[in-house]
Amino acid sequence: MAQPAEDGSPVAGRLAGTGDPTGPAPPTGAGIGQVLNLLRSDFPDVTISKIRFLETEGLVSPARTRSGYRRFSGADVERLRWVLQLQRDRYLPLRVIKAHLDTAGPGVEPTGSTPPTQSLVPVPSPVAPGPVAVPTVLSGVPPRVVRGRRLHRDELLEATGLTAAVLVEMEGFGLVRGRSGWYSPDDVAVGHTVARLAAFGIGPRHLRGLRSAADREIGLLDQVLAPQLRSRRPDARARAEESAAELRELTRRLHDALVGGALRDMGVDPH
DSSP states (O other): OOEEOTTSOEEOSOSTTTSOTTSOOOTTOBOHHHHHHHHHTTOTTOOHHHHHHHHHTTSOOOEEOTTOOEEBOHHHHHHHHHHHHHHHHHOOOHHHHHHHHHHHOTTOOOTTOOOOOOOEEEOOOOSSOOSSOOOEEETTOOGGGGTTSOEEHHHHHHHHOOOHHHHHHHHHTTSOOOBTTEEOHHHHHHHHHHHHHGGGTOOGGGGHHHHHHHHHHHHHHHHHHHHHHHOOSTTHHHHHHHHHHHHHHHHHHHHHHHHHHHHHHTTOOOO
């Protein structure tokens, strides 16, 4: 039996060229749920909210039915796949990705970006030497390389280039929360970022305010998500995860706007 599309109409098959070539393809493209299924094999963390967010940012422009439902073409899916790949592998801002895609199109590697490597490189010393020691970081080791498993203390130090003393300081300020000497992939992401911030003379003690702000934000999100998670609806967890993804995007955009505005007031354009 055909699966319902986003607007509830039956749609058989997948996008042209991606499913059974003998089966019927949707005449007007695929719904957002179908697109999500096509992308999740390569990008497990992608959500419907993420796809909608990329649309609002101008990264993809699917057609719309008369009822307003999205219909994605094969080219739209390829564009989404390339955007997600550049975000995951290159850490490029969306504005840079959009400018590149508008100029070169999907599949063309951006110039001036070096793929992640496994070589050790020293972080440049800060202009004004301060009391914070600048560690050596493992260039190009993004947190995703350890996604899904916990790291022992020695592995975390090796992956981030942090010294044992800096890690102890980070634990003291609540930036990482290792349990019995084991650390999550999120702890690795924090460690990698703290190592890079050290190049600017910013150490763990300077980041206490960010930890406190993060805790307050978590409390705010919990007020929204907790009732959804308590719901007895069969799709309660999926709805909460979608809400969480959208809330994270929105709070990130708010943070960027607030900090960006303050920097512009200082006469510095962060973009």
